[in-house]
Amino acid sequence: TDRLALLKQLGYFMHEIHDGHGFFSDPYKATMHSGYLALQLQLVAGEPMVRASAHDDILPGDVIVKVDGISASKWFSDVQARYSAASEGYLFNLACRELSRVYDSRELTLRAPDGTERAVTPTLFPNYEDIFQVPFGGTWRPSGWLGDDGASDIYYLNLSGDVFTGMDQFPPMWAEIKTASALVADMRDYPYFNHYLMAMYLNDEPFLSPRFGVPTYNGIDEY
Numbered sequence: 552t553d554r555l556a557l558l559k560q561l562g563y564f565m566h567e568i569h570d571g572h573g574f575f576s577d578p579y580k581a582t583m584h585s586g587y588l589a590l591q592l593q594l595v596a597g598e599p600m601v602r603a604s605a606h607d608d609i610l611p612g613d614v615i616v617k618v619d620g621i622s623a624s625k626w627f628s629d630v631q632a633r634y635s636a637a638s639e640g641y642l643f644n645l646a647c648r649e650l651s652r653v654y655d656s657r658e659l660t661l662r663a664p665d666g667t668e669r670a671v672t673p674t675l676f677p678n679y680e681d682i683f684q685v686p687f688g689g690t691w692r693p694s695g696w697l698g699d700d701g702a703s704d705i706y707y708l709n710l711s712g713d714v715f716t717g718m719d720q721f722p723p724m725w726a727e728i729k730t731a732s733a734l735v736a737d738m739r740d741y742p743y744f745n746h747y748l749m750a751m752y753l754n755d756e757p758f759l760s761p762r763f764g765v766p767t768y769n770g771i772d773e774y
Contacts, residue, residue, distance in 0.1 A: 555582045555654070562633030571637030586675025588651040589684040594643055599623055601661075605684040606673045609661065616668060617660035618650065644688070651682050686711070689739030694724055697735070706731040712743030725752050 558577055565573035589605035592615070601613045618626040627646050636642040650657075658672045676682070689711050697705045706728045709715055728734055750758070 558582055559633055565635045566632055568635050570635050571641065573635035575633075582654070584652045584679075585655055586653050586677055587679055587682050588653065588657060588673060589676055589682045590647070590651060591685045591688065592643075592647045592650070594640075599627065599643075599647075603685040605676070605681075608671045608673055609659065610663070612664045613661040615659055616662050617658075617670075619658050652679075686713070687740050689737055692737075696727070696731075704732040705735060706733075707735045707737065709737045710742045710746075711737070711740035713740065715742065715744065718744055718748045721749060721752070 554577065558575060561575040565575055590601060590609065591603040592599045593602045594600070595614075599615045601609055601611050601615070603611060604613075615623045617623060621629075627643070630646040630649050631642045633649075634642055634645040636645060653675055656672055657675070658670060660668055660670050662668050676684075690709065691711070691714055692707070692709055693714060694707060694709050696703055697707050706724075708724065708728070747760075
């Protein structure tokens with residue numbers, strides 16, 4: 552009935568393909584968003600919980616109970632039916648992206664850790680880049696020892712491209728990692744460096760990259 556409805560219908564089609572990289576968008580920008588939310592959500596006990604927020608009226612620890620008057624479970628279920636994802640976690644990630652892109656306004660009913668509920672209509676940020684005021688999926692915690700978490704012999708390595716900016720940072724880290732009892736490599740966000748250069752430190756044996764065979768149609772009965 553309208554361009555936005557058609558856009559969503561394309562999403563339902565993509566969902567049936569079950570490919571991890573099925574996306575849909577409006578190249579003519581006729582369905583422009585009116586603003587954006589800067590939130591990082593994670594599933595906690597099956598509910599969307601705020602882990603990080605750039606909004607004063609949405610706090611870490613808040614659980615989203617309703618989205619625009621619709622129960623959060625139904626809203627996320629309906630949205631995920633428009634995305635074709637390789638895993639349930641990635642489906643939730645894609646739904647969170649849609650939650651952050653707002654066409655008119657967005658009302659959220661939140662449950663605080665003490666159990667009280669409140670409805671908020673947060674002020675939207677004007678630009679898409681504003682959503683990156685919070686970490687996309689991980690954290691901006693710097694690499695180093697986990698002494699503040701009671702594990703001073705364990706080294707934490709943050710591979711987010713917002714934190715780890717190049718292999719020139721790694722040699723002094725490696726000197727400490729070699730003395731650690733264990734290494735935590737945080738890969739929740741995209742790295743922006745040649746990870747094979749780091750792999751050479753972690754595995755000094757010869758190794759090959761995984762090979763992914765993809766069948767290609769050459770004819771009706773041939774691959």
